[in-house]
Amino acid sequence: MPCAYSRRKWLQSAAAGGAYLAGPRFLRGADAPAARVAVGRTKTYAPGELLPAMQKMFDQLGGIGALVKGRTVAIKINLTGSPTYRLGHAPLEDTHYTHPNVIAAAVHLMGAAGARRIRVLESPWATADPVEEYILRANWEPRDILNAAPNVEFENTNYLGRAKKYSRMTVPFGGYIFPAFDLNHSYEDCDVFVSIAKMKEHVTAGVTLSMKNCFGLTPCTIYGTGAPADEPSLIPKGGRGLIHAGDRAPAKSAPPEKDPKSPRDETYRVPRTIVDLVAARPVHLAIVDGIKTMTGGEGPWVREHQQAVSPGLLVAGTNPVNTDAVTMALMGFDPMADRGTPPFERCDSTLRLAEDVGIGTRDLKRIEVMGAAIAEAKFDFAGIRQRRKSAPVPPMTLRG
Amino acid sequence: MRWPAAWKDPALVDLLQGTGIDYLIIEPSLDTVRARAAEKGLHCVSRGQLPSGVSLIDGQWPGVGGGGSISAGPTGVPWVDSNGWHILLSAALHPDRAIWVDAAPPANLRGFPGAYLLAVADVAAYGARWVVNLHSQLAEGLAARASAAMDLWKKIGAATQFFGEHRDWAGFSPAAVVGVISDFAAANENFSHELLNLLARAGQHYRVIPKDRVTPQAFDALRAVIYADAQPPAAPLRQQVRSFVENGGMLIASPSWGEAPGKAAKPDDEGPSFSVRTLGKGRIALAKQPPEDSYQWANDSVVLVSHRYDMVRIWNGGATGSYYAISANRKRAVVHVMFYFGFGPDAASVRIAGRFRTTRALTTDGRVEKIETIDQRDGIEVHLPQIPPYVAIELEA
Numbered sequence: 202m203p204c205a206y207s208r209r210k211w212l213q214s215a216a217a218g219g220a221y222l223a224g225p226r227f228l229r230g231a232d233a234p235a236a237r238v239a240v241g242r243t244k245t246y247a248p249g250e251l252l253p254a255m256q257k258m259f260d261q262l263g264g265i266g267a268l269v270k271g272r273t274v275a276i277k278i279n280l281t282g283s284p285t286y287r288l289g290h291a292p293l294e295d296t297h298y299t300h301p302n303v304i305a306a307a308v309h310l311m312g313a314a315g316a317r318r319i320r321v322l323e324s325p326w327a328t329a330d331p332v333e334e335y336i337l338r339a340n341w342e343p344r345d346i347l348n349a350a351p352n353v354e355f356e357n358t359n360y361l362g363r364a365k366k367y368s369r370m371t372v373p374f375g376g377y378i379f380p381a382f383d384l385n386h387s388y389e390d391c392d393v394f395v396s397i398a399k400m401k402e403h404v405t406a407g408v409t410l411s412m413k414n415c416f417g418l419t420p421c422t423i424y425g426t427g428a429p430a431d432e433p434s435l436i437p438k439g440g441r442g443l444i445h446a447g448d449r450a451p452a453k454s455a456p457p458e459k460d461p462k463s464p465r466d467e468t469y470r471v472p473r474t475i476v477d478l479v480a481a482r483p484v485h486l487a488i489v490d491g492i493k494t495m496t497g498g499e500g501p502w503v504r505e506h507q508q509a510v511s512p513g514l515l516v517a518g519t520n521p522v523n524t525d526a527v528t529m530a531l532m533g534f535d536p537m538a539d540r541g542t543p544p545f546e547r548c549d550s551t552l553r554l555a556e557d558v559g560i561g562t563r564d565l566k567r568i569e570v571m572g573a574a575i576a577e578a579k580f581d582f583a584g585i586r587q588r589r590k591s592a593p594v595p596p597m598t599l600r601g
Numbered sequence: 602m603r604w605p606a607a608w609k610d611p612a613l614v615d616l617l618q619g620t621g622i623d624y625l626i627i628e629p630s631l632d633t634v635r636a637r638a639a640e641k642g643l644h645c646v647s648r649g650q651l652p653s654g655v656s657l658i659d660g661q662w663p664g665v666g667g668g669g670s671i672s673a674g675p676t677g678v679p680w681v682d683s684n685g686w687h688i689l690l691s692a693a694l695h696p697d698r699a700i701w702v703d704a705a706p707p708a709n710l711r712g713f714p715g716a717y718l719l720a721v722a723d724v725a726a727y728g729a730r731w732v733v734n735l736h737s738q739l740a741e742g743l744a745a746r747a748s749a750a751m752d753l754w755k756k757i758g759a760a761t762q763f764f765g766e767h768r769d770w771a772g773f774s775p776a777a778v779v780g781v782i783s784d785f786a787a788a789n790e791n792f793s794h795e796l797l798n799l800l801a802r803a804g805q806h807y808r809v810i811p812k813d814r815v816t817p818q819a820f821d822a823l824r825a826v827i828y829a830d831a832q833p834p835a836a837p838l839r840q841q842v843r844s845f846v847e848n849g850g851m852l853i854a855s856p857s858w859g860e861a862p863g864k865a866a867k868p869d870d871e872g873p874s875f876s877v878r879t880l881g882k883g884r885i886a887l888a889k890q891p892p893e894d895s896y897q898w899a900n901d902s903v904v905l906v907s908h909r910y911d912m913v914r915i916w917n918g919g920a921t922g923s924y925y926a927i928s929a930n931r932k933r934a935v936v937h938v939m940f941y942f943g944f945g946p947d948a949a950s951v952r953i954a955g956r957f958r959t960t961r962a963l964t965t966d967g968r969v970e971k972i973e974t975i976d977q978r979d980g981i982e983v984h985l986p987q988i989p990p991y992v993a994i995e996l997e998a
Contacts, residue, residue: 287916289948290973290984329873330904337908340952342978435873501917 233556235567237262238518238527242573243492244511246294246302251492251515255306258517259314261571268393268485268519270315275391277358278304279398279414280323280332281500284339288501291509293339296495299397301341303490303515305349307397312350319350322387324359324417327425329436332357358385359437360422367420367433369456370481374558376459377473382481383433383455384418393485396521400491400512400528402582403499405445405471407544408534410525411487412551415478416471419444423452444474468540468548476554479521483560487524489516491531496585506589512580514573522561523568525552530575533583536563543583602626602733603703604634605740611637616743620758621765622733624652648703656695657732660684660704663723664716665920665941679920681941686797688727689775690785693809700729706736715943715990717757718965722991725764726924726937728771733757760965760991767993770935773926777808778910779853779902780819780826782838784812789830792892796829799899806912806925815841825851825906829892833859847881853902854885855892861885874901913938914952925953936994945988954980957996964989 239258243250259265278299287293294300308319325335332355333343347353356362364386371381388394398414406413419441422428427438431453443449445467450457464470491514497507514531518524526536529552534543539550552563562568565575602617604627614637617625624644627635635645644652651657661682684702691700702724710716717739724731735743742750764770781800783793800807810819812830815838820826826842828834834842843862846852853875854861863880871877874897875886886905892898908914913923913936920941927934936953940946960983962969969992973984983994 285916285918287948287950290916290950334904334908337911338914340914340977340982 231562231564233522233559233562234520235562235564235569236518236520236523237569237571238516238520238524240527240531240570240572240575240578241515241517242513242578243515244513246300246492248302248306251302252306252309254515255303255488255517256310258515258572259310262517262519264314265311265486266314268314269311271317272392273318273320273390274311274316274393274395275320275322275387276304276307276395276397277322277414277418279409279417280325280335280339281409281417282502283326284335286501288495288507288509294341295493296509297399297401297500298339299399299490300492301336301345303488303492304397305346307395307488308346308349308353311395312353316350316352316393318352318354320387320391321346321353321355322358322385323355324385324420324437325357327359327421327427327437327439329357329360331355356385356387358387358418359420360385360435361420361433362386364390367423367455372477372481374480376477376480377554378458378460378463378470379456379474379477380459381456382419382478383423383451384482385420388418388482394482395486395488396484397488397490400489400494400514400516400532401499402496402532402544402586404503404505405467405548406475406551407546407548408525408529408532408551409499410489410528411484411521412475412479412525412555415482415484416441416444416475418478418482423455428452445471472549472551472554475551476558476560479555479560480558484521485519487516487518487521489514489524489528491516491528491580496582497589504594506592506595508585510580510585514578514580520561522552522555522563526561526563526565527568527570527575529563530565531579533579533581536565543586603705603735604628604631605735605737607737607740608634608744610634610744613744614638614641614643616754617641617643617758619762621761621763622758626732651701654698656691656698656700658684658687658691658700658702658729660687660702660724660731662704662707662710662716663719663939663941664943679941681802681920681922683798683801683922683939683941684724684729685727685922685924686794686801688724688729689807689809690794690797692728693811694785701732702729703732703734705734708736710736711943714753714756715945717753718760719939719941719943719990721757721760721764722937722965723922723939725761726939726991726993728773728926730764733761756965763963763965767935769928770926770993773928773933773935775806775808776912776925776927776934777806777822778824778906778912779805780808780810780823782810782812782815782826782828782834782842783830785809789832792829792895795895796827796899799896800902801922803899803903804911804913804915804921804923805899805903805906806923812838817841820845820850823850824910825853825902827898827902828852828854828858829888829898830855831857831891833857843880846883846885849882851883851906852885853888853905855888857891858887861887872901872905875905877905910954911952912954916950917946918949919946923951932998934996934998936996938992938994940990943990945990945992946985947987949985949988950982951985951994952977952980952982953994953996955996955998957981957998959997961995962988963993963995964991 239261367383368389396411403409421437422433426442497505529536863878866877
């Protein structure tokens with residue numbers, strides 16, 4: 202079922218987006234949408250603790266019944282990198298993968314709120330294998346998620362999947378880098394789109410939260426380093442190097458970049474492509490898992506001093522920019538920061554770029570925070586980052 | 602050991618004391634060396650006159666990219682050379698013969714001690730013996746009693762001795778999820794051999810089943826069998842496999858299998874390369890095209906069977922291989938883990954299917970003291986500290 206509901210609503214706000222783009226940046230940011238963000242504190246992933254915490258947060262947002270009842274919900278989770286990478290011996294879900302209990306809790310609550318069908322989506326690294334098979338390699342049990350509610354299914358969105366053709370998703374404001382994307386059908390065949398991310402820093406984008414999680418919407422059969430020049434490949438090969446570096450175009454069957462002469466610098470391209478994706482596939486509910494996570498980057502392969510940490514935080518909101526802004530503040534970063542300021546020392550701020558095109562505000566003064574107060578709940582990623590940046594780079598180790 | 606051509610001094614035989622080396626493959630002309638070896642209780646043979654009951658395999662130097670340069674495989678995964686598949690095949694075809702593997706170090710071998718350790722372990726783990734074969738540089742260093750060469754030699758000697766002390770492992774049987782049925786010869790040789798090689802690379806644990814000797818026990822404890830030969834199976838084999846499927850197994854077959862009984866599975870089970878049918882309690886996955894890409898077949902078969910049944914999962918290993926063998930009474934098991942980059946990771950985790958009471962990790966240098974073992978659903982997880990490129994995890998039920 203095409204998501205007419207969400208697309209129409211989004212196009213309405215995009216019409217206003219045209220006015221944003223015509224005006225100065227500070228005016229656009231000043232008017233960008235603001236919605237509630239709920240902050241929950243939970244020390245463990247034990248369902249007995251997690252489920253009531255998430256239920257409370259959903260209640261603080263006004264309940265999810267109106268959002269999901271009778272609808273098809275698509276949930277993009279974050280399983281970045283190969284499941285053979287761990288930070289030390291820590292399970293992947295305790296460091297850089299969205300925890301399966303967070304996914305299961307969200308699925309359960311959505312099912313209980315009347316969701317008609319729930320699709321759990323991810324584009325796993327360089328494979329067309331079913332997501333179930335991928336997560337078994339991470340030592341997860343797929344049934345824990347599939348049985349959390351009726352009509353739950355996984356789909357690998359790194360390729361065509363179960364559809365006969367890719368869905369063309371247009372960027373309503375025209376796009377920074379791409380005017381539209383060809384994506385797996387699941388991103389169009391849904392009424393509600395949810396991004397469940399992990400609270401992490403990111404070597405290219407500064408932070409990876411509910412918006413950066415959407416970078417993985419792009420199928421590598423078209424946007425991957427192994428994609429053919431003309432048509433999508435049957436199975437994905439390699440990562441999204443072409444979006445990072447811009448050293449080649451996606452398969453010609455998909456819309457090309459707007460300006461091949463724009464900077465080829467990944468710290469310019471990645472944040473803009475993320476915003477293009479979030480605009481093309483609006484997020485209705487953003488959830489960030491910060492109960493256990495890691496510092497120093499998005500995964501163990503990043504050559505930084507990394508550590509597993511337990512902030513004990515869960516963040517949720519109906520606007521991804523607002524949600525990411527509050528999450529950044531909880532991480533000790535200023536969500537109003539831009540290139541040159543942590544965590545964006547060497548990249549543009551995805552939040553600023555998203556705010557500029559009217560997706561949502563990053564201004565904490567305009568966002569109503571429910572639950573735990575930011576000052577009390579803060580976990581100081583920023584301080585750890587500052588200390589790390591003043592230390593020598595660690596030696597390479599064998600992983601993967 | 603293959604006696605280095607440059608070694609003319611009989612005194613060099615003394616270097617072999619305290620190692621597990623008991624045979625020398627040596628030129629007949631080196632009389633004085635042969636005499637000294639005989640004094641030391643070593644057997645001298647030539648390559649053309651091996652002891653009876655020994656099969657010699659022309660092997661590969663194990664490692665990533667052949668131990669020299671690093672190269673990438675079809676999906677960017679490093680290409681790994683290993684002798685494991687060849688040994689398992691040879692053992693299945695000639696179960697009454699001992700297997701020696703002759704694999705010379707590449708000319709551009711880098712000086713990692715781990716490269717030689719891997720050469721010993723990659724063969725010995727599978728119950729065979731590597732014919733110790735020294736790079737000319739190492740042979741020269743040893744002849745000159747250079748300290749670095751002597752240190753490396755001690756490690757090689759310790760490795761051969763280690764496997765000599767654990768000969769009982771060689772009598773264990775491979776734990777397997779799938780069985781590969783083939784004649785492994787003629788028109789089927791290339792594909793079947795490469796399939797065995799790449800199944801191991803995909804992390805699958807398999808049993809080699811020669812087509813002409815499929816016993817009633819051949820399918821015991823297997824989840825699936827793979828039949829990729831170009832010819833259809835003979836009627837008795839077809840019936841044996843059908844019975845296996847009806848009782849809950851899976852057949853993964855090439856179109857040469859012919860018409861598959863049963864009924865079409867649900868549409869979600871239909872993959873790009875295989876049509877799936879159900880028969881009794883089991884399934885038949887029939888390839889849509891004759892087999893061409895053994896890499897794709899190996900990886901597709903792992904997913905068709907499901908990672909749920911992985912015997913071993915390894916994290917932070919880089920390019921790894923593992924071999925899981927169980928004693929006849931199923932009370933003891935050993936999982937050999939090889940890290941093919943030639944040096945061990947700093948924090949590898951290994952998940953092993955099965956229930957065990959005790960676990961210990963051994964390297965050729967001795968016991969690994971700081972391991973943590975965690976019980977999991979249908980398995981255990983072992984956390985290893987920094988280790989060399991080979992570790993044996995010994996288990997008792």
